[in-house]
């Protein structure tokens with residue numbers, strides 16, 4: 001029977017990682033894969049996570065099943081991290097999921113349960129997994145304008161014009177902060193305009209927040225998500241703990257459904273548990289438990305927040321250094337956007353041909369759409385990249 005299945009396209013980023021590994025050049029630079037790397041090129045285990053893991057090993061007495069929605073303590077801690085006190089806790093249904101990807105998938109599933117003809121509006125561009133999951137689920141995707149190739153900022157007028165086409169029964173997917181793959185983000189005034197538009201059209205908002213703490217700070221990065229959740233009658237939020245807790249392989253995420261009242265919350269909670277049951281039953285617990293310990297123990301939390309802040313500032317420093325080097329070498333301000341972008345990624349905004357030139361001639365690996373992982377750089381490699389960008393004629 002399996003011969004009837006068509007061959008699936010290879011994951012482009014994984015193929016790029018493979019090509020990087022096989023490249024013999026010693027001075028090659030990997031800006032491809034989306035994991036945080038420190039100046040030594042390592043993706044370290046955060047100190048607070050390591051301490052929590054030691055404590056957990058001592059204290060944990062059973063590995064029996066948790067609830068279908070995961071440990072309620074994890075939901076409480078994450079709801080508070082993401083939403084602060086923007087909405088009453090009683091209005092929020094939540095379920096732990098395998099990573100942020102699991103939350104995204106369950107959110108689409110819930111939207112499809114609510115409306116089998118749901119259309120999901122996604123930014124152009126968006127994280128490729130959004131598109132491939134939607135395609136796999138046979139959900140109609142509508143792209144809205146987002147990245148302005150000229151300014152390398154947000155094409156806000158285009159975005160608003162396209163979002164005006166979404167109506168009741170549609171889902172509008174927004175990146176809560178640190179847009180992947182572009183690094184270009186809305187300001188809070190623009191977010192308010194998006195909220196007003198959604199209120200007018202009746203479309204439902206879905207926020208994917210995978211980089212809280214990587215952009216402008218923990219609360220700052222959640223500000224837009226909180227505004228949306230507080231203003232709209234219903235919001236889906238997919239949160240990932242992979243990046244900001246550095247627990248990529250533990251597969252830790254949370255799907256939140258924010259409703260206007262506790263009655264709707266009860267219905268949503270049942271739906272989220274039901275969906276977990278259908279797709280994988282109980283969600284993974286190890287990472288969720290570590291996150292809960294870190295967020296609820298004041299000393300661990302302070303240490304985690306301090307380390308996350310170091311990570312954030314190091315990426316910001318690299319952005320500023322790169323924009324400065326490019327300004328010096330090119331004699332123009334046209335790369336200033338690199339310092340304005342936030343999060344781990346920036347879209348350089350160049351052609352696939354020049355991306356290939358950077359790889360073939362300079363050993364610089366970035367995704368074909370010119371997405372660079374800023375965390376793949378360090379103080380020494382920034383000038384090398386800047387020189388290559390200018391020499392390649394970007």
Ligand SMILES: Cc1ncc(COP(=O)(O)O)c(C=O)c1O
Pocket residue numbers: 034098099100101102104127175180208209210240241242243248252253
């Ligand atoms: C935009 C976005 N959403 C969600 C995720 C989810 O990541 P994970 O499933 O590893 O938690 C990522 C990770 O790359 C992402 O970039």
